[in-house]
Amino acid sequence: xxxxxxxxxxxxxxxxxECVAIASDLRLGNQALGIxxxxxxxxxxxxxxxxxxxxxxxxxxxxxxxxxxxxNMYTIKEERELEPETFAHMVSSALxxxxxGPYFIEPVMCGLQxxxxxxxxxxxxxxxxIGCLNFAKDFVVAGTASSKLFxxxxxxxxxxxxxxxxxxxxxxxxxxAVDRDAYSGWGAEVYVLTKDKVIKRTLKGRMD
Amino acid sequence: xDISFALTGKGYVILASDTTAARSIVKMKVDEDKxxxxxxxxxxxxxxxxxxxxxxxxxxxxxIRLYQIRNTYALRPPSAASWIRRTxxxxxxxxxxxxxxLLIGGYDTSTHQPHLYWVDYLGTMSEVPFAAHGYGAxxxxxxxxxxxxxxxxxxxxxxxxxxxxxxxxxxRCLDEVAKRLVVTPEKYKVKVVDxxxxxxxxx
Amino acid sequence: MPDGSxxxxxxxxxxxxxxxxxxxxxxxxxxxxxxxxxxxQSEGYSIQTRYAPKVFRLTDRAVLAVNGxxxxxxxxxxxxxxxxxxxxxxxxxxxxxxxxARLIQTMLYAQRFFPYYVYNILGGxxxxxxxxxxxxxxxxxxxxxxxxxxxxxxxLVQPFLDNQxxxxxxxxxxxxxxxxxxPLSDVLSIVIDSFTSATERHIEVGDGLxxxxxxxxxxxxxxxxxxxxxxxxxxxxxxxRMFIIRRELKKD
Numbered sequence: 001x002x003x004x005x006x007x008x009x010x011x012x013x014x015x016x017x018e019c020v021a022i023a024s025d026l027r028l029g030n031q032a033l034g035i036x037x038x039x040x041x042x043x044x045x046x047x048x049x050x051x052x053x054x055x056x057x058x059x060x061x062x063x064x065x066x067x068x069x070x071x072n073m074y075t076i077k078e079e080r081e082l083e084p085e086t087f088a089h090m091v092s093s094a095l096x097x098x099x100x101g102p103y104f105i106e107p108v109m110c111g112l113q114x115x116x117x118x119x120x121x122x123x124x125x126x127x128x129x130i131g132c133l134n135f136a137k138d139f140v141v142a143g144t145a146s147s148k149l150f151x152x153x154x155x156x157x158x159x160x161x162x163x164x165x166x167x168x169x170x171x172x173x174x175x176x177a178v179d180r181d182a183y184s185g186w187g188a189e190v191y192v193l194t195k196d197k198v199i200k201r202t203l204k205g206r207m208d
Numbered sequence: 209x210d211i212s213f214a215l216t217g218k219g220y221v222i223l224a225s226d227t228t229a230a231r232s233i234v235k236m237k238v239d240e241d242k243x244x245x246x247x248x249x250x251x252x253x254x255x256x257x258x259x260x261x262x263x264x265x266x267x268x269x270x271x272i273r274l275y276q277i278r279n280t281y282a283l284r285p286p287s288a289a290s291w292i293r294r295t296x297x298x299x300x301x302x303x304x305x306x307x308x309x310l311l312i313g314g315y316d317t318s319t320h321q322p323h324l325y326w327v328d329y330l331g332t333m334s335e336v337p338f339a340a341h342g343y344g345a346x347x348x349x350x351x352x353x354x355x356x357x358x359x360x361x362x363x364x365x366x367x368x369x370x371x372x373x374x375x376x377x378x379x380r381c382l383d384e385v386a387k388r389l390v391v392t393p394e395k396y397k398v399k400v401v402d403x404x405x406x407x408x409x410x411x
Numbered sequence: 412m413p414d415g416s417x418x419x420x421x422x423x424x425x426x427x428x429x430x431x432x433x434x435x436x437x438x439x440x441x442x443x444x445x446x447x448x449x450x451x452q453s454e455g456y457s458i459q460t461r462y463a464p465k466v467f468r469l470t471d472r473a474v475l476a477v478n479g480x481x482x483x484x485x486x487x488x489x490x491x492x493x494x495x496x497x498x499x500x501x502x503x504x505x506x507x508x509x510x511x512a513r514l515i516q517t518m519l520y521a522q523r524f525f526p527y528y529v530y531n532i533l534g535g536x537x538x539x540x541x542x543x544x545x546x547x548x549x550x551x552x553x554x555x556x557x558x559x560x561x562x563x564x565x566x567l568v569q570p571f572l573d574n575q576x577x578x579x580x581x582x583x584x585x586x587x588x589x590x591x592x593x594p595l596s597d598v599l600s601i602v603i604d605s606f607t608s609a610t611e612r613h614i615e616v617g618d619g620l621x622x623x624x625x626x627x628x629x630x631x632x633x634x635x636x637x638x639x640x641x642x643x644x645x646x647x648x649x650x651x652r653m654f655i656i657r658r659e660l661k662k663d
Contacts, residue, residue, distance in 0.1 A: 058333075148567065150567055154611050155571040175579075205580075
């Protein structure tokens with residue numbers, strides 16, 4: 001019994017053209033027994049940052065609360081909005097603080113980074129459970145269906161997708177990956193973040 | 209092992225818990241109340257490691273009460289559940305964690321919504337329309353999942369059902385456990401929370 | 412001890428199995444079948460060779476892909492070929508595909524308690540001229556399917572195939588339905604994409620790709636003879652036609 005597979009669940013984030021997407025399943029299980037089909041793993045941290053937390057469900061809730069607190073403290077103290085890249089390092093440090101008694105979570109995050117000329121640059125990142133950062137240029141995955149997500153994403157993803165195409169790519173990748181994973185699925189949700197809006201869609205998926 | 213169920217309906221939450229207190233293969237007691245009334249509109253069914261359960265439940269009970277005394281108003285169900293979850297999650301990474309599983313049912317008097325939370329000893333929490341702990345979960349959850357209540361009039365689970373129908377649904381869960389589980393509890397304590405507060409129901 | 416005995420009980424162990432990585436894949440069309448496999452053979456982090464075929468021609472219309480423990484795989488193919496030769500001598504014809512499938516089952520199950528550590532995928536043309544894929548587990552459970560991936564990158568490739576071949580999670584445009592079988596050119600693109608994807612993300616996949624294409628008798632090879640690097644393997648002028656396409660994969 002692996003502690004990372006105790007509750008199940010998967011997350012993926014992708015880069016598009018001036019947009020990013022993040023998607024997750026909605027299952028909460030106790031090993032093979034399904035408990036809830038409405039367990040959210042993606043959380044909005046700021047207007048331009050989303051965080052996905054697949055892994056042990058108790059730590060999903062704990063870390064969601066921890067990061068809400070830390071982002072609020074940063075915003076108040078610094079009197080400015082937190083940038084995605086800064087947030088990624090915040091996540092990394094928070095996890096590495098528990099190096100020898102870790103939170104059993106592999107965070108995936110995405111956002112739009114403000115550039116010097118005032119425009120926004122898509123940003124994605126992921127870490128392992130002790131906070132080793134991975135700044136990928138295309139997509140990042142985590143959770144019990146990670147190998148399946150890698151396979152499908154590698155086949156479907158292409159550079160510079162428009163928001164609607166990115167949504168479709170992300171949704172199809174997630175849906176088809178979790179359908180081959182017993183510990184993920186039971187519904188899904190996708191967020192697409194563009195410079196002027198956030199699109200959230202809850203997907204109907206296989207319920208087996 | 210103890211069995212507990214809970215389900216929501218139109219403006220209420222029902223919690224049911226068996227009444228046996230067992231040590232190994234011996235029944236020590238058959239009328240144990242394992243559902244605590246935390247506040248006027250909040251119930252908590254607890255199960256798990258004997259000793260931990262009562263100790264933890266009483267700690268929660270007194271602290272929820274203390275909050276109400278200090279602030280005049282009781283915590284609303286989502287806040288109470290969050291605090292209880294956090295207590296368990298912190299306990300998990302302590303020297304001696306509490307091994308207690310919970311079902312927290314409450315009625316929010318501000319929004320007039322019923323709330324039910326499934327919480328385990330790790331601090332995993334999820335708001336659900338129905339829930340169960342123990343071996344009963346393997347029988348009841350699949351039963352409550354069924355969605356063809358329209359046919360017979362007596363549905364399996366309907367979050368919009370009136371109380372009488374909710375109790376009937378609970379009865380089906382208890383009957384299923386009685387029929388299929390090897391060691392069956394003989395008695396259940398059933399409590400309901402709704403706009404009028406908390407009360408016990410004979411089933 | 413001086414007498415040659417031991418003071419303490421001794422234990423010895425021998426593990427007769429190994430995992431040699433790699434991935435195989437087969438897709439059936441209406442009147443053709445594509446069977447493919449990469450050519451890397453590895454053990455742990457070491458590459459033993461960059462060219463070890465995992466896909467083998469059995470008859471004019473049957474191709475077998477074997478993946479798992481290479482020694483078992485090679486021996487198993489050898490024995491299947493031997494049984495097919497005996498069949499030819501006894502009956503003066505090639506064994507039909509579905510019969511080969513059943514033969515493979517019995518041969519695998521014969522080793523139920525010391526199995527060939529091999530996942531088999533058999534592809535080819537059925538007696539009725541349809542494309543067919545049969546997939547097996549190491550002890551002989553088998554099933555006819557439209558497509559199957561196996562081996563190290565099965566978990567990467569199979570969900571991609573579910574999406575692209577079975578159109579899972581996709582809705583057909585209003586008034587249309589999803590095709591039951593894809594044309595050869597589409598299938599070949601999907602196969603090549605699957606392997607380049609698997610090569611990108613899996614360390615045990617890469618080096619080379621061998622794609623066998625079997626086209627039913629009298630059916631058009633759909634421009635395959637003009638396909639870059641396609642080499643014809645057919646033995647008879649009017650029978651089923653067989654081709655092999657070789658592609659390079661990344662070697663890192």
